[in-house]
Amino acid sequence: MTQQPSPATVPSDNRSTSHTASDGLISAPKVSPSPERHRRTTSLLRLAPYIRPYRARWISMLLFSLASLSATIVIPLMTKAVIDGPVSHHDQRGLWVLGTAALAIGMAEAILWFGRRWLVARATMGIERDIRKDMYARLQVLPMSFHGGWQSGQLLSRIMNDLSMIRRLLSFGIVMLILNSLQIVVVTIILLVLYWPLGAVVVISIVPIAVTVLHNQRKFTKLSRMAQDQTGVVATTVEESALGLRVIKSFGREDYIYDRFDEKATELFDIQVRKVRLQASFWTLLEVIPNITLIIVLGLGAAATGSGAITLGTLVAFITMMLSLVWPISSLGFLLSMSQEAMTAADRVVEIFDTEPDITDGPVAELSHGGSLRLTDVGFKFPDAGDDDDAWALRHVNLELTPGETIALVGATGSGKSVLTSLIPRLYDVTEGRIEVDGTDIRELTLPALRETVATAFEDPTLFSLSVRENLTLGRPEATDEEIAEAIDVAQAHFVHDLPFGLETRIGEQGMSLSGGQRQRLSLARAVLTHPKVLVLDDTLSALDVHTESLVEEALRRVLHEVTGLVVAHRASTVLLADRVALLQDGRITHVGTHAQLLATVPSYRYLLAADDELDDGADPDPTWCTDDDRRCAQDGVEITEGSEEASRDDLSGVHRPMREARR
């Protein structure tokens, strides 16, 4: 996915020489390809490449653990040796020697433990961070269509919760699982060697354990997936309640929103309780089985001792050894639960990594020189929209802008203006047709190149909880102070200098502490600051007062003189920024012309902008607008141009009756 422009394609333009692959974001998660057969462990194993950089540490951690395990096993053996040897034979010297050796081994065990624990963090925290980084990178490049379909809480629970589950498995779970299994195997072998008939009893007791484990696994897998998904649902509700807090408060709907939350939290609770119940029986069984085995061994062992087959010392050692098996076996319950959860977590993480961004770089990293923009037969529908004709948000849109030209886009609410503006920086891709910048299909360009060429100021200005400067230079981090000052001038955003720390002031989340007009001006300044070739303004002046608006318009006119502009406008004053106007109705461009032309000839255009009506009537408190009550007047009064215009209210909301009839 790396885009390294070959020397031949690097243009001599100064602005472009610095433009290399490093400008773009590369998301190449290091997951192995998915195998054909999907097993429970597949997702987890596919994350294995993340261990690679840490494998030396991880393996040393494992070695330390192994060494400390052998110490753990040797200590009771030494104890046995001491009791059976020097103690039984009244060998005081032997007691000191062997006893001291046992002590030394005990101390060595603690030191090995330390080594293992010290290494754990170094081996696994880095893995968690690496996956987290890659996941964030992937989420950043995934297109709007992805983000529209996913609950953000689900993403959050994956990047925090699930990753720490995986990390815990890597740092403790796997190690303990390996060690405990090893311990079980080694101890069982020693038991077999000590006295095989009793050893065989121990081996047989593994059968019910295996059955329990297998039986439990299926149920637990299902529950853990449910629990983790539901955690994401709860997180989503929490996030929503935090972001929508002001609306909730203005309507006093705390109870309503709480009930919604409560329903989801209770559902999570129910799942968790089912998990608790399952674990309770599972864990109990794993604790009871070794104890039952112990009873059997004691009975048989006593009989064997009675018959002289083994010594008392051997029986004691045997039972001591067996007791050291109780914990590893019963802890299998906990460890296996943990592994199941980590596998589920890995499934959920890999799910994100497997979502390929469908909006990706093209081969051309060259920046636009001229800035001409051409839309040819552009059609768009949302991915989940139906197949019928109504599903198209845009259809057969043709529009051509020469470099430096500005076109205003006028249309009723819902006519597709905002969708059209999102297509140009490729936030969404066209469903059909093509959009070209300087004759190159925008899908042929790298995303950084395209998005450096096109700057958009959106209707809902998003500000981040960053300094004003950082918010302004979002698309142009290298901007100089002069450039920033200039952009602030254009957008009339001088209020930033009155903030407590000027440009360094952190503005609240989403600019909460700023008014709508202030936010819009910052958003506009941000777009202007990027010095784009194509500037798209999506109704960016709506929240400005008349005075500020006229100042901004005056400054914008200068800016738009140099760049190609597409301006979504609801007001005549904004339309006047443009050289020509395109009227968008029902997802199609029906008319293109100058403001005066359209005003004179297209009633639905006049209806949309209505400036003439208002002017004519002046301060008349009861202007003769066409509304519900007098719909007939509109239908009667405005039948002109192309014979297909009908400026009724139906028409304003985009239903173009004659044309639709023609299609049928």
Place this chain on the structure above:
Amino acid sequence: MSTETDTQTRKDSEQFAREEERWRGRMSSEHDDDLPIDESRPMRREARQLLGSLLAPYKKMVVVLIVLVIIENLARLSVPRLVQVGIDHGVPPISRANDPHVLLIVLGVLVAVVTVQAVTRMFFLRQSGTIGELALLELRRRIFRHFQRLDVSFHDKYTSGRVVSRSTNDVEAIQDMLENGFDSLVTAVLTLVGTAVLLITLDVELGLICLVSFPILVALSAWFRGASSRTYREVRESAALVIVQFVETMTGIKAVQAYRREPRNQEIFEEVAERYRVINEKTFRLVAIFMPSVKLIGNIMTGIVLLYGGYRVLHGHMTVGVLTAFLLYLRMFFEPMQDITQFFNTFQSASSALEKVAGVIATPPGIKDPDEPKQLEKVDGAVEFDDVRFEYVADRPVLPGLTLDIPAGQTVALVGTTGAGKTTIAKLMARFYDPTSGAVRLDGVDLRDVDQPQLRRHVVLVTQENFMFEGSVADNIRFGKPTATDAEIRAAAEAVGADHFIDKLPDGYDTDVAKRGGRLSAGQRQLVAFARAFLADPAVLILDEATSSLDIPSERLVQRALETVLADRTALIIAHRLSTVEVADRVLVLEHGRVLEDGTPADLIGAGDGRYAALHRAWVESLA
């Protein structure tokens, strides 16, 4: 990497702080993070109280569980003891006289004991797990409720990312403790105490030697507690930073992509993720010192007992059986020590999370309900500002002393430049904030004397934010009145002219608005918000720039609707479009929180030389 030391970690965190200020900017001069609560302060008392109150309803059950767990542990502990009895007293008769009598009794008792252990264990795990989940559910509920109760100015500073972090990540840290902690702690402590008692009864001398290790263990734990609680607090903080960055990126993904913010974001995210790693590693290192030290003490004790015990057996002061049992119990004594230290670690992590959460829950909302709220019978909607002063920052009043009478049913438009105080008036009227001095009254009743549910029923504020909740368009309109029927929802949508675009959506009223209403344009969202407000049917309606994104025909429809809807209610309209202002009965021109002009639109225009007249002229010209 191996050269990394504590000094370097410290240096790193200073560097992080500097780096962070560079991109996040500054909020206040004294404190580097101007949070509404000082989150760096330990809140141990609050945390303890919170935990206590969460578990309080289950007091009886907890007592039962403790009894059960004692039984269970007695059963567990008696197993090796019984085995010893079996070996010491059951085996010799078999060797001597082939008499399995004693052994069979011992085995019978063992079977009974294991059965008791199984039953009690199962019951305990189920019940303690369920209680843990219940407490967790209650905690989630309380956090959610409390964040909703906290006032807007708290949230302005706290940010939603932090709310999310407290409600998810911190709760999960507590979950670890509540799910398994109780089990391991109770089991471990009881095993510890039980074994200690057994050790002493088995052999006083050896038992006392073992108890010498106690003060060492206590000292070690005290050190760990101090060091880890500091570190874990930092862990919670840096987790919050990761979450804040993540949530903001995902919320603003459109701007992120359009402005090629991804690389810079990645840089910042990697920085906070790295910081999170570093601080987590530090906690691991503390554990790496703590747990093996406990192990070391245990193993040294075992060695000493072996040597000294062996010596005593050699001199006939002790039987082999007792020494064996003693060594077994010693093992059982130190094994739970590992569990306890593990729990201690989980507990430290959980309690720092608990402290954070408790700190939030202990923060009283700035906007409080009165103890004895006045009942509003029938609200006419007369609003009165009585010498209202309001300042966000001390001594920098936004409103220096505003007196204003709005008779019931009047529609008032506020006009003025940015910073004139229009939005502040709207927010005071909706009681998002309380005045610094003076009073805002509704029908003569001070807003502070009314409880918020009542107030919100009668006063509704619509801003330009127009947040869309998950669900369908109908759900979002229904938000204004949860009990509304489908017919009422349609009627509300029709009243504001939102029905046309809704009918054209793929599934009409049932269309999912998709995340944050991303499917709807800003204008469409405003129409839905209007429908919502009309459905709520308040006595006082406040519209703060609520029409700015509408196209002219929609705005006209809304205005037409306003004329009928506002006829019998009080309204406060803030709008930059003078076309919207014209529907008002009265216009107030504001400047620096003072009313400069006050009159009907026609009067003000007629006066000719005022600000409003000038604005109107500019507007008329702009239409040309």
